[in-house]
Amino acid sequence: MRIDPWSSAQYENYSRLREKFGIKEFGLNEWGNLPDVPHLFRRGIVFGHRDFNRIKRAIEKKEPWALLTGLMPSGRMHLGHKMVIDQIIYYQSIGADIFIAVADIEAYATRGYSLKEAEKMAVEEYITNYIALGLKPCRIYFQSKNPDVKDLGYILGKKTNWSEVTAIYGFNGSTNMAHVLSPLIQCGDILHVQMEKYGGARPTLVPVGVDQDPHIRFSRGIANAHRLFNVTVAKDGRIGIFVKPDEDVSRLLDIAEEVAGEFNFGIKRMDRYKAIYLDGAEEDDIDKIDIELARREQEEGAHGFVAPSSTYHRFMTGITGGKMSSSKPESAIFLTDTPEEAKKKIMSAKTGGAVSLEEQRKYGGKPDECVVYELFLYHLIKDDKELDEIYRKCKSGEQMCGMCKKRAAELMELFLKQLNEKREDAKEKLKDYLSL
Ligand code: TRP
Ligand code: SF4
Numbered sequence: 001m002r003i004d005p006w007s008s009a010q011y012e013n014y015s016r017l018r019e020k021f022g023i024k025e026f027g028l029n030e031w032g033n034l035p036d037v038p039h040l041f042r043r044g045i046v047f048g049h050r051d052f053n054r055i056k057r058a059i060e061k062k063e064p065w066a067l068l069t070g071l072m073p074s075g076r077m078h079l080g081h082k083m084v085i086d087q088i089i090y091y092q093s094i095g096a097d098i099f100i101a102v103a104d105i106e107a108y109a110t111r112g113y114s115l116k117e118a119e120k121m122a123v124e125e126y127i128t129n130y131i132a133l134g135l136k137p138c139r140i141y142f143q144s145k146n147p148d149v150k151d152l153g154y155i156l157g158k159k160t161n162w163s164e165v166t167a168i169y170g171f172n173g174s175t176n177m178a179h180v181l182s183p184l185i186q187c188g189d190i191l192h193v194q195m196e197k198y199g200g201a202r203p204t205l206v207p208v209g210v211d212q213d214p215h216i217r218f219s220r221g222i223a224n225a226h227r228l229f230n231v232t233v234a235k236d237g238r239i240g241i242f243v244k245p246d247e248d249v250s251r252l253l254d255i256a257e258e259v260a261g262e263f264n265f266g267i268k269r270m271d272r273y274k275a276i277y278l279d280g281a282e283e284d285d286i287d288k289i290d291i292e293l294a295r296r297e298q299e300e301g302a303h304g305f306v307a308p309s310s311t312y313h314r315f316m317t318g319i320t321g322g323k324m325s326s327s328k329p330e331s332a333i334f335l336t337d338t339p340e341e342a343k344k345k346i347m348s349a350k351t352g353g354a355v356s357l358e359e360q361r362k363y364g365g366k367p368d369e370c371v372v373y374e375l376f377l378y379h380l381i382k383d384d385k386e387l388d389e390i391y392r393k394c395k396s397g398e399q400m401c402g403m404c405k406k407r408a409a410e411l412m413e414l415f416l417k418q419l420n421e422k423r424e425d426a427k428e429k430l431k432d433y434l435s436l
Helices: 014-021 052-061 079-093 104-111 115-133 147-159 162-169 177-192 210-225 249-262 283-299 339-347 357-363 371-380 384-395 401-434
Strands: 046-050 066-071 097-102 139-142 204-209 229-233 239-243 266-270 275-279 309-313
Touching: 014 046, 014 210, 046 210, 052 283, 052 309, 066 079, 066 177, 079 097, 079 115, 079 204, 079 309, 079 371, 097 115, 104 115, 104 177, 115 139, 115 401, 147 177, 147 210, 162 177, 162 210, 177 204, 177 210, 204 210, 210 309, 229 283, 239 249, 239 283, 249 266, 249 275, 249 283, 339 401, 371 384, 371 401
Parallel strands: 066 097, 066 204, 097 139, 204 309
Antiparallel strands: 046 309, 229 239, 239 275, 266 275
């Protein structure tokens, strides 16, 4: 099983994905103590993560961290695209340093758009809607106009090779080279926020749909490959800082010793093992030591980046079943649909209702297999009690699909109308976002 980030395949066996790729479940343990947790977390829509603990720690300790995500302009923005921006707006409300990459080069390389077309779509569709949805000013940039990102991608490319990218992405002899390079540019997107000029080495969260996980694995691998130090639990249970064997070991051990000293750990230097063992350090201390070491690596002129963390959200089912996709307009509710268009789509949606009203009264419906319920769950109803009530009434057969669709259409109408008004204001504000 391989995830292809450029295909339109739907990856929806979420527990299998977690198992196969070592993605961790995103549950109470991860977000339990965060302030005002959004419904996307409470309802399991964000279902997995890698190293979210690093971000949680930074939030709790009020230490710096960054968030970066990207959008590939490819047609109109629909409800499925809204989920990532809902999360960003939440993280922004709790003080995250937000970066958004517009993947115009990727759209050019893999979707056949010109850079001009990609720019127009990104500004008029995506960014305008982001602002209308409530995004405050943050750093939004275009890949094609950011030399730091492109240079970094190129430079980091030294520690990967053709075997690795073909294994991850399935490239072959006829894949065009711009496409082949796009994962490196994405790696540049993800890691450049840790360059000194952009805030330095710090935990970075990349919230994405699970189709993007190959890029996350790739970037984490590359970040680690460029590190000079590795802080980890040694075989005997002690925490140690280990130095990459092919580097100038004694000088690096000097640096590691200095860093360990700053934290007041007992220091046992073992040149033979190319390690400094830290007495009194615990697993919880690993992150802060690692961040400090990454900063020191950068001072040494190396590429010391903390491996990025990620979260994964589910995909939305299309109105007609299958995946919600811009290329199948009847499957998607677009943020620029009129209330009438949206209503028509909702009225024709695939529900979990029984074959007849009589059967449904008797046996109930199946909210877990219902696109209308999904609209409530993901977007339209924020109050958990109200949602539970719909679920219960559906299962018990007290509620029929016709009424339910009507309610969804009403809520959608309200949402789309308000968004449309906000979009008008957003157009005026665009310059505040694109000049940063
Ligand atoms: N590849 C992403 C997509 O297809 C867009 C993207 C570009 C991105 N750079 C990124 C996503 C960095 C997350 C982080 O939608
Ligand atoms: Fe879906 Fe509502 Fe019908 Fe239940 S009653 S299957 S939630 S549309």
